Amino acid sequence: MPLLRIDDIHLAFGGVKAINGVSIDVGRGRIHAIIGPNGAGKTSIFNCISCVYRPQQGTVTFQDRKITGMIPHRIARLGIARTFQNIALFHHMTVLDNLMLGRHLFLKRGFLSGGIFLGPARKEEIENRKIVEDIIDFLEIEKIRKKPVGTLPYGLRKRVELGRALSLRPRLLLLDEPMAGMNLEEKEDMARFILDINEEWGVTILLIEHDLGVVMDISHRVSVLDFGVKISEGEPGEVASDPHVIRAYIGEDDDFLRKLEAR
Amino acid sequence: MHYCGDFRTTYRKDMEIFQTPFIKVCMAVFLVFLLVLPVLKLKGEYLLKGAYLWILLQILIASIGAVGINILTGYTGQISLGQGAFLGVGAYTSAYITAKLGLSFWVGIPAAGLVTAMAGMVFGIPSLRLKGLYLAIATLASQFILEWIFLRWESVTGGSYGITIPRPSIAGYTFSTDRSYYYIVLAVAIVMILFAANLMRTRTGRAFMAVRDHYISAEIMGINLFKYRLLSFGISSFYAGVAGALFGHSLKYVSSEQFNIGVSIVYLAMIIIGGLGSIIGSIFGAVFMILLPKLLSVVTEAVAADYANIAKLAISFEHGIFGLIIILFLIFEPDGLAHRWKMVKAYWKLYPFSY
Numbered sequence: 175m176p177l178l179r180i181d182d183i184h185l186a187f188g189g190v191k192a193i194n195g196v197s198i199d200v201g202r203g204r205i206h207a208i209i210g211p212n213g214a215g216k217t218s219i220f221n222c223i224s225c226v227y228r229p230q231q232g233t234v235t236f237q238d239r240k241i242t243g244m245i246p247h248r249i250a251r252l253g254i255a256r257t258f259q260n261i262a263l264f265h266h267m268t269v270l271d272n273l274m275l276g277r278h279l280f281l282k283r284g285f286l287s288g289g290i291f292l293g294p295a296r297k298e299e300i301e302n303r304k305i306v307e308d309i310i311d312f313l314e315i316e317k318i319r320k321k322p323v324g325t326l327p328y329g330l331r332k333r334v335e336l337g338r339a340l341s342l343r344p345r346l347l348l349l350d351e352p353m354a355g356m357n358l359e360e361k362e363d364m365a366r367f368i369l370d371i372n373e374e375w376g377v378t379i380l381l382i383e384h385d386l387g388v389v390m391d392i393s394h395r396v397s398v399l400d401f402g403v404k405i406s407e408g409e410p411g412e413v414a415s416d417p418h419v420i421r422a423y424i425g426e427d428d429d430f431l432r433k434l435e436a437r
Numbered sequence: 438m439h440y441c442g443d444f445r446t447t448y449r450k451d452m453e454i455f456q457t458p459f460i461k462v463c464m465a466v467f468l469v470f471l472l473v474l475p476v477l478k479l480k481g482e483y484l485l486k487g488a489y490l491w492i493l494l495q496i497l498i499a500s501i502g503a504v505g506i507n508i509l510t511g512y513t514g515q516i517s518l519g520q521g522a523f524l525g526v527g528a529y530t531s532a533y534i535t536a537k538l539g540l541s542f543w544v545g546i547p548a549a550g551l552v553t554a555m556a557g558m559v560f561g562i563p564s565l566r567l568k569g570l571y572l573a574i575a576t577l578a579s580q581f582i583l584e585w586i587f588l589r590w591e592s593v594t595g596g597s598y599g600i601t602i603p604r605p606s607i608a609g610y611t612f613s614t615d616r617s618y619y620y621i622v623l624a625v626a627i628v629m630i631l632f633a634a635n636l637m638r639t640r641t642g643r644a645f646m647a648v649r650d651h652y653i654s655a656e657i658m659g660i661n662l663f664k665y666r667l668l669s670f671g672i673s674s675f676y677a678g679v680a681g682a683l684f685g686h687s688l689k690y691v692s693s694e695q696f697n698i699g700v701s702i703v704y705l706a707m708i709i710i711g712g713l714g715s716i717i718g719s720i721f722g723a724v725f726m727i728l729l730p731k732l733l734s735v736v737t738e739a740v741a742a743d744y745a746n747i748a749k750l751a752i753s754f755e756h757g758i759f760g761l762i763i764i765l766f767l768i769f770e771p772d773g774l775a776h777r778w779k780m781v782k783a784y785w786k787l788y789p790f791s792y
Contacts, residue, residue, distance in 0.1 A: 224657055250659030262657075264650035266714065267643070275647050279659040281640040285668065288639035289632040295639050296449070303448045342658065 183232030210399035256348035265324035276341030505676025514649030522583035525696030527678030528685035542605030549682035557674020599692025712773025
């Protein structure tokens with residue numbers, strides 16, 4: 175049984191069909207990539223998984239449990255964390271606070287205890303601070319831990335956002351274009367982090383990425399989307415040689431794709 | 438930024454509010470100063486005259502109220518134009534409990550906080566759907582609804598006559614003078630401000646700030662928006678209620694015009710000038726907004742005494758200058774006094790070898 179099963183989901187905004195019957199199985203412990211041209215419905219799939227959108231048809235199942243239609247804040251509790259395409263950090267909070275916020279679900283003390291601070295709330299803060307500091311070490315962001323996120327350069331923000339998702343200690347990590355807008359060095363760092371998270375921490379990763387070089391190098395399995403439909407899936411090598419995929423990317427005439435577009 | 442040689446070796450040490458021994462000493466000295474200031478005498482007369490003591494008292498009360506609205510507006514990002522009315526709810530609650538039911542002040546103050554927290558949460562329900570300016574208008578409605586209730590629910594509020602209320606007492610001793618009442622207010626203010634500072638650096642405060650900065654990703658991180666928006670209204674209103682009750686007992690009289698829309702705007706101005714999302718900023722803002730008009734009136738009265746022919750003009754200019762100073766402040770220090778305070782501290786940390 176796969177960790178995450180997306181089963182024939184349909185999502186439309188008025189007349190625009192964003193997702194038109196997509197099924198994807200994400201195996202436990204894999205790095206699974208979703209690629210496709212702009213507007214193919216990749217981010218919409220993420221939003222269906224994290225319940226920001228509710229598909230009109232079809233289901234998403236995580237660990238044998240149907241999650242479609244749940245309230246978004248319940249999803250984190252199941253062990254699903256994500257990052258966003260346009261960084262969605264808490265800009266006025268420090269890096270440390272952003273990561274500590276990721277521990278929100280694991281902290282149990284209410285506001286009365288927090289206001290008194292001494293005793294249980296402080297103990298809990300320190301315990302979770304240790305966990306967060308491990309992540310800070312791992313991502314090599316020690317020097318900026320007390321800086322407000324809004325003052326950081328783009329590449330570091332992406333890294334902090336990854337850290338915030340990690341501090342949830344997820345089973346499934348959704349990464350929406352983790353390499354977008356990065357230079358080569360930053361991309362290599364990020365690829366290394368993703369591999370380490372997967373191999374050392376055993377986190378299953380579902381990622382959307384436009385940099386095909388990276389995708390082909392690090393993922394175990396790739397799904398290709400176009401016009402809200404899955405046009406190909408398989409090992410990176412298989413997908414790269416699939417004529418439909420090549421045409422979707424290069425834009426040559428293809429009857430199959432034209433039919434998709436016409437729907 | 439730390440001092441050279443200021444190494445923290447435990448997380449516990451790193452989490453303290455007052456981090457260096459120097460600051461701890463400063464805070465202790467400041468506390469002693471606040472404690473002895475009202476009783477200091479010079480040649481048989483109080484150093485702090487009655488009128489000045491009154492200002493200090495009002496600053497303390499306003500600090501509690503400003504911290505309250507900062508929790509809601511500064512930390513959770515929900516603009517509130519109803520703070521004045523929430524102060525009123527607290528004042529009337531305590532007035533009703535002490536004057537009409539004849540119960541103790543020590544019941545009245547917490548009850549004022551709790552009743553106002555309830556009222557705040559009820560009026561905060563629109564915040565689940567409304568944001569920004571739309572929420573501001575919804576809270577403006579709560580201001581008018583509550584003012585109307587203050588005036589019309591005569592059996593409880595005394596209508597336009599208001600209610601006369603007593604000062605607190607313990608075991609036969611009544612805190613009838615401003616000087617003795619000051620100590621009660623000081624104690625309540627210190628406890629509540631420290632509570633707020635602690636709250637804002639732990640789980641609940643971080644959740645508030647997350648809701649402010651990016652509510653969608655806060656929700657994805659597992660924060661229940663419904664719960665935290667209402668909780669913010671509740672805690673903020675609790676502070677407003679206690680501040681309002683203390684204010685009522687300081688005047689020994691409560692009536693509806695003390696809690697009009699103007700008060701709400703003054704409180705909003707306090708946190709904007711002091712610094713949104715900063716506890717110390719709330720206190721700075723309260724000091725600024727209470728002290729500045731008094732200082733201006735001292736100046737204009739002095740001018741009026743010396744130059745009788747422009748006396749009327751000088752006094753009417755007072756409000757204009759008040760407005761002007763606030764505008765200049767917002768232009769030159771849009772991040773508030775708390776930010777300026779940070780800059781000053783950073784400057785002295787590196788002095789004289791600034792980069």
